[in-house]
Amino acid sequence: MTTFEIRSGVDLHDVQGNIIKGYGRYGFPVARYVTYRINAAVAGRTFIKLLVPMLTTSVPWSESGVVEEGTKQPPSTTNVALTYEGLRRLGVPERSLLSFPDEFVMGMRARASILGDVGASAPKNWDPVWQTEDGQQPVHLLVTINAESSDALAQRYEEVGLAARAANDVAGDSAGVQQLAGHRSAGGADAAFQDGAALRDEHGTPGPKEHFGYTDGISDPYYKDSGSRSSNVIGGGKRLRDSSPATDAGWAPLATGELLLGHTDEALEYPAAPVPSTLSKNGTYLVYRKLHQNVATFDRYAASEAAKLSMEENLFRAKLVGRWPNGAPLASFPTEAEANAFNAKLEQAKADRFDETATPTQRAAATERHLELKEQQSGFDYREDIAGESCPVGAHSRRANPRGSLEFGQDHAFSTPGALVNRRRIARRGLPYGDSSDRSVDNGDHGIIFMAIGASINRQFEFVQQQWMNFGNDFRLGNDQDALLASWPDEDIDPLRARMTFEVDPDGMEVPKICTGIPQFVETRGGDYFFVPSLTALSAIARGAVDPT
Amino acid sequence: MSNVAGKAQALNVWTPTRRKGIENRIIFWVLPRFFKKKLRGLQTLSLIHYARWVIIAPKDFPNLGEGQPTEELRHHYECFLSNFNGNWDQYIDSFSMSLGTGLDMLWFKNVGFPNSVPIEPFHAYINANSIPTDHYYSAYPLAASNDVKAAQRVRDSLVTLAGSASGMSPKQFRQAYDDTIRKHQDDISRLDESVIVSLATEAVQNQARQEAF
Amino acid sequence: MVGAGGGGRLPKSSKHYGLTALCPIKLGTAPGRNSSYEAVVRETLAGLDSHERSPMARVPNTYLARLYILKDVFYEGRSQQEHLKSQYLFFGSDFHGELEPYLRGMWENIEPEVRLIWQHCVAFGSSVNSAESFVDYIKKCQVSNTFLFNGSNDRPLAEQLKGLYLKQEFGDFVASHQGASDDELRSAFLSFAERVQVTKLDGPTWRPGAQTLESARTHS
Structure with missing residues (x-):
């Protein structure tokens, strides 16, 4: 029985839906990201005015559609976000603009050396749509559409396009709001939009895999008052001391202000936010990053390096990210047999849960079982694995979320085990794009649209990217980088520099394995930093009524 | 002018104390003797090479004669110096969230000290009372405190291993070697230049490089 | 104090x-x-x-x-x-x-x-x-310190720098000798030890203040 807390501390009607909901998980396997340039303020403001009624909010969906329980799930969702240059061109006053944080004002391109966007990932290699001639951010407004089907997607895209044309008519300027093409796709470098889609399994069913074959997006942060299922606190909240990570007593919700402006955060204050509060409250930031995946290089390296280190290839792949390709965490399931047995149970429970021939009672029991098993996928920490013998200390998912392991086994060193983690969590959104069925080449159209959402781009996304992905000191790993995301200034990097250690039991008989010569698997292809205003703020922007006085 | 020397950053903070800093002197006397646990967080955080707190009374300001005027101050000042790893603006959350009440003791009742949580006022207080370093030097810009400590462990073990290797059979050596790398599996990660500390620091360094040519 | x-x-x-x-x-x-x-x-x-x-x-x-x-x-x-x-x-x-x-x-x-x-x-x-x-x-x-914190160690600088040099060199050695036979490993290590001079503090080692690997090694 799901209970929705509509009357919580957050006005979910005011918060855009992509902030709270991972649409992919609600049966929206396709997405379209549409980029706009604003040439005339009136057209831009009119466009937003027309978009506001089309936007999807964070109000929970229920099948009945009874308002008290939430609204009915639509066939597609629509959300809008703005860059700094977008806000400026819409006529938001200088005083408000100057109250945004530096990194947002500068935009992602200017932050390249903080993010490690060098070499193949350098901005000059990004898609044409992200290239700039005048030094200003080229993209001003981003519309994101998620849909249950390609038809629903096409229809909503058409409606958004009509709104843009109508806005230009009102402004009497046919290019007042201009859709920006220049997204690289299978068809060339000039696609009018960026499409994303969940990858499909052999039966054509969309699933949670990404192009390297891993199950993605298992642990999403859980925030207070976000209206999501309370059991998601396990693995998604902040780690508490003295209770098992497998139970909900082991976790507490993250403060809402880690996700949303205008609400208190983990430092017991309101996060720094632009003025006036009507502009910032219930809004947040979104990092949009198009990441190309070199699938051929990845497959080749996994096979050859696993052989070199005398390892099963699946174990090798699991060690890089900290999860088996089927999603089972190494920390709880150190062997492939355990991981497979667990996954079989999970798949069975899932099938039973949605088995239409079963009785409601049977399905309810299967649902219960399925949810319990899913908790096991995320209800763990590294307290029993400080040395990294099961999950390497430098594994991707452990770097992204160390789950209270940064006390390094010194229980009570900090006031709470999550002290170094709770201010660095990001909500992950986005979907894969393209097709990687030809695994023999790197240069096909395949990758992921990575989206990170949080109340501070600098404190959360940039910190994780720079200190936890591109560096190793917080894990006591020197300059070691994340194997999956590491980017290198040039190709002839010292193979002994690009390495990662698979630790062993320090009291055992095995020896650690060190993979070396890790090539660049992922290349940044573009993106920017966006502000995701509340519905209230969007209406004020549309009316030209933002006044910080 | 730079507070940055590779992986180390200097911080210089001067704050007035209340009541001649008497409580602060007591805390600093008591802390290492009876509250070692309070300092364990700082050791575990492991982001500091060396740090010190100096409480300076008006009469402590050196007067070397030759017409130097005598200082006439009412407050005793607390001067804090640290050599830590990372960018202070980026890592303030790590310090505040992990040490919390411990940090509050270190600036106990200093005039205007807002406590370390919430973080924004604490951040503003430290920034407002900081003095930039004119010349900062580290003997190992490529190393964080973690690296220096790991390096010492590796060196100590290698002295033993190298001292006994020639007298061992290949099989005996293999065992001793395996024991060594198992013990130091994460002590032997690679060192290199720091990730950039900030865009401003990067710009200063680039300009310095250009000047050099 | x-x-x-x-x-x-x-x-x-x-x-x-x-x-x-x-x-x-x-x-x-x-x-x-x-x-x-x-x-x-x-x-x-x-x-x-x-x-x-x-x-x-x-x-x-x-x-x-x-x-x-x-x-x-x-x-x-x-x-x-x-x-x-x-x-x-x-x-x-x-x-x-x-x-x-x-x-x-x-x-x-x-x-x-x-x-x-x-x-x-x-x-x-x-x-x-x-x-x-x-x-x-x-x-x-000089003014007296009230509280001094050591988050590192108090070895002579030459030992710290030699340690950093050895950490780096030994890490590379380990990473590049995986899978060697016992014989190969021992003889490779003996040449390694000969090259790095584990107990010799004045060289090869890292140069004080070196901010790049290249400059650190010019001392070795």
């Missing part, structure tokens, strides 16, 4: 010394210059080379050191405002060993730079002309 040498060391058994010195700068206009003595000192500090070319790189056993100018104290808005009457050149150094030999080593290795940096400080020109008088001068400027 007073340790040896006027409170530079805590606890007394530690080999880590934290020197805190406040050196008053002369008041008034520097002769022949359109600026104060303080501005000249600041110019001098700005002109010092950094990292491996910093003068402090030539001072034995220096872990980390800093120089800055204390212009005034800060006002917190809640009590009567007050000001310093002099500006001070702040010299802080974390090093291994005892204060006096450290300062003598400083004088012996970088006397010209010491004279350059401190020339406009009160009583420096009139009293300092030798290692011993430099030691006396700095001791007059």
Whole structure:
């Protein structure tokens, strides 16, 4: 029985839906990201005015559609976000603009050396749509559409396009709001939009895999008052001391202000936010990053390096990210047999849960079982694995979320085990794009649209990217980088520099394995930093009524 | 002018104390003797090479004669110096969230000290009372405190291993070697230049490089 | 809380010394210059080379050191405002060993730079002309630490640098000798040990202050 807390501390009607909901998980396997340039303020403001009624909010969906329980799930969702240059061109006053944080004002391109966007990932290699001639951010407004089907997607895209044309008519300027093409796709470098889609399994069913074959997006942060299922606190909240990570007593919700402006955060204050509060409250930031995946290089390296280190290839792949390709965490399931047995149970429970021939009672029991098993996928920490013998200390998912392991086994060193983690969590959104069925080449159209959402781009996304992905000191790993995301200034990097250690039991008989010569698997292809205003703020922007006085 | 020397950053903070800093002197006397646990967080955080707190009374300001005027101050000042790893603006959350009440003791009742949580006022207080370093030097810009400590462990073990290797059979050596790398599996990660500390620091360094040519 | 040498060391058994010195700068206009003595000192500090070319790189056993100018104290808005009457050149150094030999080593290795940096400080020109008088001068400027924190170790600098060199070289050795036979491994390690000279502190090792790997290795 799901209970929705509509009357919580957050006005979910005011918060855009992509902030709270991972649409992919609600049966929206396709997405379209549409980029706009604003040439005339009136057209831009009119466009937003027309978009506001089309936007999807964070109000929970229920099948009945009874308002008290939430609204009915639509066939597609629509959300809008703005860059700094977008806000400026819409006529938001200088005083408000100057109250945004530096990194947002500068935009992602200017932050390249903080993010490690060098070499193949350098901005000059990004898609044409992200290239700039005048030094200003080229993209001003981003519309994101998620849909249950390609038809629903096409229809909503058409409606958004009509709104843009109508806005230009009102402004009497046919290019007042201009859709920006220049997204690289299978068809060339000039696609009018960026499409994303969940990858499909052999039966054509969309699933949670990404192009390297891993199950993605298992642990999403859980925030207070976000209206999501309370059991998601396990693995998604902040780690508490003295209770098992497998139970909900082991976790507490993250403060809402880690996700949303205008609400208190983990430092017991309101996060720094632009003025006036009507502009910032219930809004947040979104990092949009198009990441190309070199699938051929990845497959080749996994096979050859696993052989070199005398390892099963699946174990090798699991060690890089900290999860088996089927999603089972190494920390709880150190062997492939355990991981497979667990996954079989999970798949069975899932099938039973949605088995239409079963009785409601049977399905309810299967649902219960399925949810319990899913908790096991995320209800763990590294307290029993400080040395990294099961999950390497430098594994991707452990770097992204160390789950209270940064006390390094010194229980009570900090006031709470999550002290170094709770201010660095990001909500992950986005979907894969393209097709990687030809695994023999790197240069096909395949990758992921990575989206990170949080109340501070600098404190959360940039910190994780720079200190936890591109560096190793917080894990006591020197300059070691994340194997999956590491980017290198040039190709002839010292193979002994690009390495990662698979630790062993320090009291055992095995020896650690060190993979070396890790090539660049992922290349940044573009993106920017966006502000995701509340519905209230969007209406004020549309009316030209933002006044910080 | 730079507070940055590779992986180390200097911080210089001067704050007035209340009541001649008497409580602060007591805390600093008591802390290492009876509250070692309070300092364990700082050791575990492991982001500091060396740090010190100096409480300076008006009469402590050196007067070397030759017409130097005598200082006439009412407050005793607390001067804090640290050599830590990372960018202070980026890592303030790590310090505040992990040490919390411990940090509050270190600036106990200093005039205007807002406590370390919430973080924004604490951040503003430290920034407002900081003095930039004119010349900062580290003997190992490529190393964080973690690296220096790991390096010492590796060196100590290698002295033993190298001292006994020639007298061992290949099989005996293999065992001793395996024991060594198992013990130091994460002590032997690679060192290199720091990730950039900030865009401003990067710009200063680039300009310095250009000047050099 | 007073340790040896006027409170530079805590606890007394530690080999880590934290020197805190406040050196008053002369008041008034520097002769022949359109600026104060303080501005000249600041110019001098700005002109010092950094990292491996910093003068402090030539001072034995220096872990980390800093120089800055204390212009005034800060006002917190809640009590009567007050000001310093002099500006001070702040010299802080974390090093291994005892204060006096450290300062003598400083004088012996970088006397010209010491004279350059401190020339406009009160009583420096009139009293300092030798290692011993430099030691006396700095001791007059020293203030006692109240609390000294060591988050690293207190080994001699040469051991720390040799350790860093060995950590890097041994890591590379381990990573590139996986899968070697027992025979190969032992003989490769013996040549490795011969090359890196584990117990020899003066080389091969890392150069003090090196900010790039390339520069660190030029010492080895």
